[in-house]
Amino acid sequence: MGKKMARPHKCRKVFSNPEVVHFKPAGVMMQELEEICLTLDEFEAIRLADYDRLYHEEAARKMNVSRQTFGNIINSAHRKIADFLINTKSLRINGGVVEMNESEDRHFICYDCKHKWGVAFGTTKPGKCPQCGSNNLHRLPAERGRNRLGKRTGNCIKEQ
Numbered sequence: 590m591g592k593k594m595a596r597p598h599k600c601r602k603v604f605s606n607p608e609v610v611h612f613k614p615a616g617v618m619m620q621e622l623e624e625i626c627l628t629l630d631e632f633e634a635i636r637l638a639d640y641d642r643l644y645h646e647e648a649a650r651k652m653n654v655s656r657q658t659f660g661n662i663i664n665s666a667h668r669k670i671a672d673f674l675i676n677t678k679s680l681r682i683n684g685g686v687v688e689m690n691e692s693e694d695r696h697f698i699c700y701d702c703k704h705k706w707g708v709a710f711g712t713t714k715p716g717k718c719p720q721c722g723s724n725n726l727h728r729l730p731a732e733r734g735r736n737r738l739g740k741r742t743g744n745c746i747k748e749q
């Protein structure tokens with residue numbers, strides 16, 4: 590409680606930036622809820638390992654951390670999400686020692702299945718959605734995410 594976590598030396602690379610940064614149970618007043626803070630690196634670990642189903646080793650490489658560090662990040666993320674679900678708290682995604690990975694910078698959305706993904710600079714525009722095969726694709730503005738991320742890094746000090 591109230592203890593500030595030691596800062597890791599290396600920035601953790603993240604590719605994603607959540608669209609929604611604050612979740613709360615419906616019908617409960619905000620001030621009655623204890624807030625849990627999920628850092629952007631924890632969010633990224635969940636995305637890579639649990640959503641994209643990458644092996645931890647591969648996910649660790651993408652985030653530029655050791656396999657063991659990745660394990661710590663994702664364990665912490667799982668604990669926080671379980672706490673959020675079971676104890677009726679609010680969840681904010683914020684902070685963490687992260688840097689946006691510039692190499693994967695063009696983001697597309699499929700208007701048919703709403704799948705979003707990033708494509709590295711220098712490669713051609715994808716012809717179809719990797720998820721459903723539709724060609725109803727649109728590019729998402731890249732700047733927005735980076736600006737929002739820049740403002741939100743490094744200011745999450747709430748630890749459980």
Ligand SMILES: [Zn+2]
Pocket residue numbers: 699700701702703704718719720721722723
């Ligand atoms: Zn699609």
